[in-house]
Amino acid sequence: MELKVPEGFGLGLRYSFAEDVLTSERSPRWFEIAPENWMGRGGFFKRVLHGVRERFPVVCHGLSLSIGSPDEPNYEFLKELKEFFREFEIGVYSEHLSFSSMEGDYLHDLFPLPFTEGMVKHVSEKIERVQDFLGMPLILENISYYYVPLKGMEEWEFINAILEESSAYMLLDVNNVYVNSVNHGYDPYEFIDRLPLDRVAYVHIAGHERGDRILIDTHGERVKEEVIKLLIYLLSKRPDLPVLLERDNNIPPYEELLEELEEIKGACDAQRVV
Numbered sequence: 485m486e487l488k489v490p491e492g493f494g495l496g497l498r499y500s501f502a503e504d505v506l507t508s509e510r511s512p513r514w515f516e517i518a519p520e521n522w523m524g525r526g527g528f529f530k531r532v533l534h535g536v537r538e539r540f541p542v543v544c545h546g547l548s549l550s551i552g553s554p555d556e557p558n559y560e561f562l563k564e565l566k567e568f569f570r571e572f573e574i575g576v577y578s579e580h581l582s583f584s585s586m587e588g589d590y591l592h593d594l595f596p597l598p599f600t601e602g603m604v605k606h607v608s609e610k611i612e613r614v615q616d617f618l619g620m621p622l623i624l625e626n627i628s629y630y631y632v633p634l635k636g637m638e639e640w641e642f643i644n645a646i647l648e649e650s651s652a653y654m655l656l657d658v659n660n661v662y663v664n665s666v667n668h669g670y671d672p673y674e675f676i677d678r679l680p681l682d683r684v685a686y687v688h689i690a691g692h693e694r695g696d697r698i699l700i701d702t703h704g705e706r707v708k709e710e711v712i713k714l715l716i717y718l719l720s721k722r723p724d725l726p727v728l729l730e731r732d733n734n735i736p737p738y739e740e741l742l743e744e745l746e747e748i749k750g751a752c753d754a755q756r757v758v
């Protein structure tokens with residue numbers, strides 16, 4: 485299935501500045517939204533999203549697919565999602581390599597999957613069913629996690645196995661790689677080297693905080709220097725990769741996010757190996 489992710493640097497769209505996007509003279513190249521935050525809403529939300537969509541490419545990054553849960557895909561939800569994609573002409577859908585529901589109950593968090601052969605098979609089969617239903621490819625993101633329920637293999641082996649067994653693409657979150665590498669004691673550069681980078685569709689960057697003993701993936705801070713360095717390393721291997729800045733908490737004004745995005749882009753351009 486063909487995949488067309490917009491090029492260049494994009495920004496996660498939030499309610500707090502969505503209207504500013506329609507009037508500002510500056511902008512990122514594209515936006516990402518969580519479809520669950522915009523689906524089934526009229527009035528302000530629908531008007532603003534149509535306005536954004538008329539001006540910019542928009543991709544969707546979902547929260548509740550729960551690809552790793554033992555349940556069947558929620559076809560009612562997928563039907564609504566498909567209708568939403570049709571209305572706003574959205575052709576790119578990413579989700580998380582995690583689970584967030586059990587037997588129909590939604591847990592409102594992203595939980596790590598056991599890194600096992602059985603889970604590789606389960607997720608890979610479910611990916612194909614979701615893709616067939618939606619008629620579009622699925623892009624799955626490496627999440628940040630603080631424990632692993634069962635470790636039959638390393639995370640990079642788990643991701644490789646799923647990408648081998650299924651036709652999904654990967655959303656590579658560089659901040660998540662960095663946070664996990666510190667919390668679980670591995671080299672983030674080697675981790676990136678071990679991934680099938682030709683299957684990466686786009687990249688996430690975000691901020692984290694330093695806790696007492698671990699790094700915490702807050703998405704509420706500016707992107708840290710170490711994460712930008714890792715991004716530059718990744719782009720030296722795949723200079724064409726689109727990059728998306730996520731900010732989910734402690735959201736500053738639109739102009740401030742654009743400044744940060746411009747600085748990150750500048751740092752990457754200065755180092756970019758073309």
Ligand SMILES: [Fe+2]
Nearest residue numbers: 625657688730
């Ligand atoms: Fe992310």
